[in-house]
Amino acid sequence: AKDPVRVLVTGAAGQIGYALVPMIARGVMLGPDQPVILHMLDIEPAAMALNGVKMELIDAAFPLLRGVVATTDVAEACKDVNIAVMVGGFPRKEGMERKDVMSKNVSIYKAQASALEQYAAPDCKVLVVANPANTNALILKEFAPSIPEKNITCLTRLDHNRALGQISERINIHVSEVKNVIIWGNHSSTQYPDVNHATVIPTNGEEKSVREAIANDNWLNTEFITTVQQRGAAIIKARKLSSALSAASAACDHIRDWVLGTPKGTWVSMGVYSDGSYGIQPGIIYSFPVTCEKGQWSIVQGKVPFCIVEQMAMAEQHFIISLIANLRIVSLQ
Ligand code: NAX
Numbered sequence: 001a002k003d004p005v006r007v008l009v010t011g012a013a014g015q016i017g018y019a020l021v022p023m024i025a026r027g028v029m030l031g032p033d034q035p036v037i038l039h040m041l042d043i044e045p046a047a048m049a050l051n052g053v054k055m056e057l058i059d060a061a062f063p064l065l066r067g068v069v070a071t072t073d074v075a076e077a078c079k080d081v082n083i084a085v086m087v088g089g090f091p092r093k094e095g096m097e098r099k100d101v102m103s104k105n106v107s108i109y110k111a112q113a114s115a116l117e118q119y120a121a122p123d124c125k126v127l128v129v130a131n132p133a134n135t136n137a138l139i140l141k142e143f144a145p146s147i148p149e150k151n152i153t154c155l156t157r158l159d160h161n162r163a164l165g166q167i168s169e170r171i172n173i174h175v176s177e178v179k180n181v182i183i184w185g186n187h188s189s190t191q192y193p194d195v196n197h198a199t200v201i202p203t204n205g206e207e208k209s210v211r212e213a214i215a216n217d218n219w220l221n222t223e224f225i226t227t228v229q230q231r232g233a234a235i236i237k238a239r240k241l242s243s244a245l246s247a248a249s250a251a252c253d254h255i256r257d258w259v260l261g262t263p264k265g266t267w268v269s270m271g272v273y274s275d276g277s278y279g280i281q282p283g284i285i286y287s288f289p290v291t292c293e294k295g296q297w298s299i300v301q302g303k304v305p306f307c308i309v310e311q312m313a314m315a316e317q318h319f320i321i322s323l324i325a326n327l328r329i330v331s332l333q
Pocket residue numbers: 010011012013014015016017041042043046087088089090091108128129130131132133155156158159187242243244247
């Protein structure tokens with residue numbers, strides 16, 4: 001039997017956490033033969049709720065679940081974890097200035113970065129879900145220099161899956177028959193869902209491009225893009241709560257493909273640090289098309305043209321880079 005893998009979920013008492021931990025315990029993230037030990041972190045005000053989630057995990061009698069650590073202590077939460085899914089954070093609320101939200105996230109992600117550096121398994125793979133996801137991942141990367149930068153990623157798979165879903169609904173085929181959309185840039189309403197390389201493969205038909213399969217190109221250039229970009233807001237309007245089960249499912253897809261590999265001929269979207277591909281400034285966290293093999297992602301090259309370099313992601317990340325530089329200067333003095 002395989003040794004159990006330790007998976008950390010921060011913000012585990014929240015709504016994404018509540019959808020995510022049972023998926024992990026059922027093998028959706030790491031496979032049906034991979035035992036897991038769940039580490040759940042939340043903050044003091046949520047400690048009781050967190051313990052309630054732990055009770056339910058025990059009550060669910062998951063065959064793959066070999067242990068549960070539920071704690072408000074960051075060091076204990078990070079101890080020996082192989083996978084870290086960062087869902088806890090401080091999203092922007094109405095009326096808050098960006099710099100206030102950013103300073104809060106800098107202090108949260110700085111502390112969690114240090115704890116991961118000190119206590120996590122050396123090859124720990126990190127996925128940041130909490131918004132602003134690209135920026136929080138950048139903060140984590142900046143403050144955890146001993147974690148390889150290839151191991152720090154953020155979630156844009158939900159946007160990717162939303163794009164696949166919209167296309168399959170439009171032409172009435174199953175979502176598994178659509179592939180290779182690309183989410184460029186940020187996880188936010190300004191990201192750019194790109195179908196220019198996407199294809200459909202009906203079970204008894206021939207593979208063709210999505211642009212061929214959807215005769216009404218105008219839909220692809222207009223409504224499709226805004227629907228994907230604004231899907232999060234539409235869910236909030238309908239549910240009075242933000243996306244949770246789809247976010248949890250996308251987080252499982254992201255880690256599963258990263259660890260177990262993407263199918264041949266298929267790529268997925270992941271927020272990863274830029275190596276300068278496609279002219280994106282090296283070092284920032286940006287969503288690219290990637291393939292994964294043996295636990296490593298690599299950026300798919302040559303998928304130009306794409307027209308929109310996501311400016312907001314870069315503006316926010318430049319802001320953070322200078323904020324962190326200032327913090328370093330202050331702490332050196
Ligand atoms: P909830 O508010 O339900 O849960 C967040 C949890 O994090 C709470 O239990 C809170 O106590 C905890 N928390 C806060 N600060 C913490 C800290 N310092 N350490 C540990 N835990 C902490 O939010 P939920 O709906 O679960 O969403 C979580 C995050 O995911 C939000 O930031 C949200 O914006 C983001 N999302 C990101 C998505 C993506 O595709 N990247 C999509 C879904 C979601 O909107």
